[in-house]
Amino acid sequence: MIRLTGPVLRVGLTGGIGSGKSAVAARLVERGAVLVDADRVAREVVAPGTEGLAEIVAAFSERVLDAEGALDRAALGAVVFADETARRRLEAITHPRVRARTAELVAAAAPDAIVVNDVPLLVEVGLAPTYHLVVVVQTAVPTRLERLARDRGMDRAEAERRIAAQADDARRRAVADVVLTNDGSLAALHAEVDRLWHKRLLPYEHNLRARRVVPPGRVEVDPTWPEQYARLAARIRHALAPADLRIDHIGATAVPGLATEDVMDVQVAVPTLADADGTLADRLANAGFPRVPGQWWDDARPAGSGRWEKRLHGSADPARPVRLHVRVAGSPGWRYALLTRDHLRADPGRRAGYLLHQRELADAAPVVSGSGTARDPWFDEEYLRAERWAAQNGWRP
Known part of the structure; x- marks a missing residue:
C-alpha cells in the first residue's frame, strides 16, 4: 500500500473582472475544493480591531476610516492611488498579513484537499510560480462589459477603466496551465470545470501525495x-x-x-x-x-x-x-x-x-x-x- 504524503495541491485561479471567475470558484467548491478567497482574506486582515488596521491608521491617519471605524477603501485609495511611496507602504502592511493568513488556511486543509486560491491580481503580483497549477478564466471583453452593467450596475466607462487597469488576456494566458473559456452558458462553463476537476485535478492531487510520475504523451x-x-x-x-x-x-x-x-x-x-x-x-x-x-x-x-x-x-x-x-x-x-x-x-x-x-x-x-x-x-x-x-x-x- 502506498503511503500518501506531501503537500496539498494548490491551484491558482484568476481572471479579469466580469470574466466569471467567481462562478468557476463556486463550482470547484461544489466539487469538493477548499476555497481561499484573496479579496476576503485582504478584508479580514484589516477588519476593525486588527493590528493591520491599526498600522494603516498609524501610517495614513484616521482620514482613512469611515464613521463606524472601519477602513474606508475609497478614502485609502485616494491617498495611495497616485503616490508610489504611499502604495508601497500600504503593501508592506497588508501583503505579509495576507500571505500569513493564506498559509494558515492552506495548512488547515485536509491532507487530501485541493486548495483553490482565488486571486484577481495573480498575474500582476507575479504569483503564478507558487502554485502547482494556474487556471485562467477568459471571456471576451464585450461579454464582460455586458455582465458588469447587468450584474453590478456598472456604467460602461467605469467598467472599461477597470478592465484596462488589469492584466490583459495575453499576459494571463502566458502563465495559464488551463484556460477556461466563459463566453457561453453557465451550464457550458460548469461542464468545463467538471472535466478539469475529474480529468486533471483529482489525478494530480493523488499523484502529488503518492509521489507518482505520469508517463509520456503521444x-x-x-x-x-x-x-x-x-x-x-x-x-x-x-x-x-x-x-x-x-x-x-x-x-x-x-x-x-x-x-x-x-x-x-x-x-x-x-x-x-x-x-x-x-x-x-x-x-x-x-x-x-x-x-x-x-x-x-x-x-x-x-x-x-x-x-x-x-x-x-x-x-x-x-x-x-x-x-x-x-x-x-x-x-x-x-x-x-x-x-x-x-x-x-x-x-x-x-x-x-x-x-x-x-x-x-x-x-x-x-x-x-x-x-x-x-x-x-x-x-x-x-x-x-x-x-x-x-x-x-x-x-x-
Missing part, C-alpha cells in the same frame, strides 16, 4: 512547448529558491518543429550529485516533480566508454509529462544534453533522423526513460557531427 508537434517550458521553469526555480541553479529546456521539445513524444525534458544543474538529494529532492517533489525511483545514468559517448550518473524526476500532473534530469554543472552529461539540443536546432537535416530513432526505441524503452535512445549507434554519429559543429562555430554551453 507523438506530436506542439508550438506551445516553449511557453509550457517557461511556466515549468518558473515553478521549479521558485521551488528551489534561494538556490540559484541553472535550468534548461533540453530534448526534442526544445527543438522547434520537431515531432516527438509529448514529454518535457528539463535539466537542472547542481554543484554535486549530493546536492541533488535530500532537501532539493523533497522541494521538487512538493512542487509536483517527484523523484523517479532507482539509479539513473546517461550512456557516455562514444558508446561503451562508460556512463554519466544523474538523478531523474518526473511530473505528477497528468496533463504535463516531464523528465527532469538533475546533472552536475559542467559534467559530460550536462554538456552533451545542451550540445545535442543546439546542434539539432542549427541543423534541420538531422531532425528527421533523430525523430526516427526516438520512435524506433520508444516501444522498447521504459515508460520513463533516463537514457533510452542514447544507446543507439545513431547517437555516436550525431555526437561526432555535433562536436565538429561546436568546434567550427565556437559553441559553448
Whole structure:
C-alpha cells in the first residue's frame, strides 16, 4: 500500500473582472475544493480591531476610516492611488498579513484537499510560480462589459477603466496551465470545470501525495512547448529558491518543429550529485516533480566508454509529462544534453533522423526513460557531427 504524503495541491485561479471567475470558484467548491478567497482574506486582515488596521491608521491617519471605524477603501485609495511611496507602504502592511493568513488556511486543509486560491491580481503580483497549477478564466471583453452593467450596475466607462487597469488576456494566458473559456452558458462553463476537476485535478492531487510520475504523451508537434517550458521553469526555480541553479529546456521539445513524444525534458544543474538529494529532492517533489525511483545514468559517448550518473524526476500532473534530469554543472552529461539540443536546432537535416530513432526505441524503452535512445549507434554519429559543429562555430554551453 502506498503511503500518501506531501503537500496539498494548490491551484491558482484568476481572471479579469466580469470574466466569471467567481462562478468557476463556486463550482470547484461544489466539487469538493477548499476555497481561499484573496479579496476576503485582504478584508479580514484589516477588519476593525486588527493590528493591520491599526498600522494603516498609524501610517495614513484616521482620514482613512469611515464613521463606524472601519477602513474606508475609497478614502485609502485616494491617498495611495497616485503616490508610489504611499502604495508601497500600504503593501508592506497588508501583503505579509495576507500571505500569513493564506498559509494558515492552506495548512488547515485536509491532507487530501485541493486548495483553490482565488486571486484577481495573480498575474500582476507575479504569483503564478507558487502554485502547482494556474487556471485562467477568459471571456471576451464585450461579454464582460455586458455582465458588469447587468450584474453590478456598472456604467460602461467605469467598467472599461477597470478592465484596462488589469492584466490583459495575453499576459494571463502566458502563465495559464488551463484556460477556461466563459463566453457561453453557465451550464457550458460548469461542464468545463467538471472535466478539469475529474480529468486533471483529482489525478494530480493523488499523484502529488503518492509521489507518482505520469508517463509520456503521444507523438506530436506542439508550438506551445516553449511557453509550457517557461511556466515549468518558473515553478521549479521558485521551488528551489534561494538556490540559484541553472535550468534548461533540453530534448526534442526544445527543438522547434520537431515531432516527438509529448514529454518535457528539463535539466537542472547542481554543484554535486549530493546536492541533488535530500532537501532539493523533497522541494521538487512538493512542487509536483517527484523523484523517479532507482539509479539513473546517461550512456557516455562514444558508446561503451562508460556512463554519466544523474538523478531523474518526473511530473505528477497528468496533463504535463516531464523528465527532469538533475546533472552536475559542467559534467559530460550536462554538456552533451545542451550540445545535442543546439546542434539539432542549427541543423534541420538531422531532425528527421533523430525523430526516427526516438520512435524506433520508444516501444522498447521504459515508460520513463533516463537514457533510452542514447544507446543507439545513431547517437555516436550525431555526437561526432555535433562536436565538429561546436568546434567550427565556437559553441559553448
